[in-house]
Amino acid sequence: MPSRALLCASSAAARLLLLPSTRTNPSSPSLLAVAALAALKQQGSFSTAAGATAGMAAGEEAKPATAAGGVSERILPHLLNIYGSCATARDFEIYAQHATFEDPLMRAHGVKQIKSAFYTLPKVFGESKIAEYTVKENATGPGKTEILIDNKQHYKVFGKPVDIASLITLDVEDGKVVRHQDWWDKKPLKNRETVSFPLVGRVAEASRRGAMLLTHVLMGCGKDPTP
Numbered sequence: 001m002p003s004r005a006l007l008c009a010s011s012a013a014a015r016l017l018l019l020p021s022t023r024t025n026p027s028s029p030s031l032l033a034v035a036a037l038a039a040l041k042q043q044g045s046f047s048t049a050a051g052a053t054a055g056m057a058a059g060e061e062a063k064p065a066t067a068a069g070g071v072s073e074r075i076l077p078h079l080l081n082i083y084g085s086c087a088t089a090r091d092f093e094i095y096a097q098h099a100t101f102e103d104p105l106m107r108a109h110g111v112k113q114i115k116s117a118f119y120t121l122p123k124v125f126g127e128s129k130i131a132e133y134t135v136k137e138n139a140t141g142p143g144k145t146e147i148l149i150d151n152k153q154h155y156k157v158f159g160k161p162v163d164i165a166s167l168i169t170l171d172v173e174d175g176k177v178v179r180h181q182d183w184w185d186k187k188p189l190k191n192r193e194t195v196s197f198p199l200v201g202r203v204a205e206a207s208r209r210g211a212m213l214l215t216h217v218l219m220g221c222g223k224d225p226t227p
Helices: 004-017 020-024 028-042 071-083 089-094 111-119 198-218
Strands: 063-066 095-102 107-109 127-141 144-157 160-173 176-184
Touching: 071 089, 071 127, 071 144, 071 160, 089 095, 089 111, 095 111, 107 111, 107 198, 111 198
Parallel strands: 063 127, 095 176
Antiparallel strands: 095 107, 127 144, 144 160, 160 176
């Protein structure tokens, strides 16, 4: 049976293969190798989206180009912590217990799986953050809000940046996030409703669920890290 470290390395490499910059950057093969080595050393696994703004100083705070009021002002500080590899259990209180999170590689059901998805970030990447963002907040019904976050994200693996533009969508009901999607390259996620062949969409959905379940097991089923 493969060791946990080997499974983690494979997961990290598979994830980075799908990042936009690794598809276009000539140095991608070396970056993937570095990511795999980092995962082996740190026993990490999957991450979420990754990206960087070159030249930003370590520890520099995210810079909002525009900011929305109301619900987003309460949720955004916690979301920045979650993407910034410094989340605590309290940050995940923004989610309803039945909330879902989905990006091109994983689909998490419930808060514990969402924790597993994001607690992997410091295991794989030396640095992660949302570097820049703009926010739009729209009321969609009584007690319901849609938050759109157009953003740039920053990750580093052994000092090598991986850049990505992303659109984060949050559906909020009664103050809690019930649906969180991260669209890499700002493209809708592939599923049975967004692709020409429903079978291809079903395979994509099943793949994301399988990746999430593997990550969930490797991360102790959403166990909060010890302070």
